[in-house]
Amino acid sequence: MSIILAIESSCDETACALYDTQRDKLLANHIYSQIALHAPYGGVVPELASRDHIRKLIPLIDQALSTSGLRPDQLSGVAYTRGPGLIGALMVGATVARSLAFAWSLPSLGVHHLEAHLMAVMLEDSKPDWPFTALLVSGGHTLLVRVLGLGRYVVLGQTVDDAVGEAFDKTAKCLGLSYPGGPALSALAETGDPSRFAFPRPMLNQKNCDFSFSGLKTHTASCWKKNQTDDDRENEMLKRDIATAFECAAVDVLLKKTARALEQTGDTRLVVAGGVSANKRLRLAFKTYFSEAGCDVYYPRYAFCTDNAAMVAMAAAMRMSEGECDEGGLQVKSRWSLESLRPPEEG
Numbered sequence: 001m002s003i004i005l006a007i008e009s010s011c012d013e014t015a016c017a018l019y020d021t022q023r024d025k026l027l028a029n030h031i032y033s034q035i036a037l038h039a040p041y042g043g044v045v046p047e048l049a050s051r052d053h054i055r056k057l058i059p060l061i062d063q064a065l066s067t068s069g070l071r072p073d074q075l076s077g078v079a080y081t082r083g084p085g086l087i088g089a090l091m092v093g094a095t096v097a098r099s100l101a102f103a104w105s106l107p108s109l110g111v112h113h114l115e116a117h118l119m120a121v122m123l124e125d126s127k128p129d130w131p132f133t134a135l136l137v138s139g140g141h142t143l144l145v146r147v148l149g150l151g152r153y154v155v156l157g158q159t160v161d162d163a164v165g166e167a168f169d170k171t172a173k174c175l176g177l178s179y180p181g182g183p184a185l186s187a188l189a190e191t192g193d194p195s196r197f198a199f200p201r202p203m204l205n206q207k208n209c210d211f212s213f214s215g216l217k218t219h220t221a222s223c224w225k226k227n228q229t230d231d232d233r234e235n236e237m238l239k240r241d242i243a244t245a246f247e248c249a250a251v252d253v254l255l256k257k258t259a260r261a262l263e264q265t266g267d268t269r270l271v272v273a274g275g276v277s278a279n280k281r282l283r284l285a286f287k288t289y290f291s292e293a294g295c296d297v298y299y300p301r302y303a304f305c306t307d308n309a310a311m312v313a314m315a316a317a318m319r320m321s322e323g324e325c326d327e328g329g330l331q332v333k334s335r336w337s338l339e340s341l342r343p344p345e346e347g
């Protein structure tokens with residue numbers, strides 16, 4: 001057996017997974033969300049996140065081992081998210097992973113969080129071959145990237161200001177929805193009238209693959225302020241219509257810039273990953289448009305779009321199978337460029 005224990009603790013989710021690399025099988029996948037902890041503050045409080053990871057991580061690992069009936073001596077490696085992310089939260093995951101690896105005489109490997117998001121799709125039955133073009137949309141990043149192989153990334157475009165997930169969260173907050181706003185805004189957007197407002201499509205006229213979402217967020221805030229009345233029912237409808245207009249604009253920009261990236265790369269395979277790839281309107285619009293354009297579209301299942309440890313296990317399994325493991329001291333990285341990564345065989 002060749003089983004990897006993986007840990008994710010880069011932000012507000014404590015997660016742990018066990019993955020059998022020989023049978024290509026996920027044996028355990030546990031997530032503890034810190035939503036309730038951060039909700040009163042309207043966003044993630046980094047120090048509280050770190051402290052909660054300390055409390056939850058070991059019990060979660062115990063739970064994963066006991067539910068899958070495994071002992072530490074049956075494991076072959078320990079993986080964790082090395083960065084990018086909240087530095088204190090990363091330190092907790094890295095310290096626990098490396099201490100366990102030391103105690104159990106196992107190799108460990110710290111992986112790049114965005115590479116893990118990109119490799120989440122490899123946990124599905126339908127996996128893309130290399131090369132492919134990927135849209136990576138999360139709370140901290142919005143990237144179009146050409147993936148030539150594991151560790152071989154060319155960034156084609158990215159956001160010049162807010163990440164799209166961040167724009168979802170901030171817009172939701174402005175409409176009075178509670179943290180984390182993205183999923184709540186998207187649920188509300190399913191019920192609105194898409195023809196009432198036409199929101200701007202930022203940077204579409206620029207012939208590149210870059211994005212900007214902060215203006216869209218500001219436009220939403222002013223539309224909400226300008227159109228509110230004294231009637232609560234009307235305001236509720238207004239909120240829905242604004243949520244829909246925002247979501248339509250964001251999805252449209254993501255889709256058109258992705259189409260441009262595919263034109264550039266000539267790829268016929270597209271991967272959409274990261275928390276915002278759980279968005280239903282986005283999934284439907286992308287599937288419809290790109291399938292018609294003759295492109296195969298791959299998504300991770302919903303649970304593997306947002307942060308999880310199964311994707312960390314997958315990225316680590318792919319690298320460890322080439323003999324890669326941690327060397328030297330403990331090093332986490334709050335900022336870490338995806339393009340600085342190398343394939344495992346190049347070290």
Ligand code: KG4
Binds near residue numbers: 141169274
């Ligand atoms: O990948 P992720 O879990 O964490 C980061 O690496 O940032 O992404 C979280 C982001 C948040 O901004 C959240 O609001 C957004 O993904 N998100 C969504 C949806 N589900 C999560 N945004 C829009 N629609 C959704 N259904």
Ligand code: ZN
Binds near residue numbers: 113117139274275306
């Ligand atoms: Zn993430």
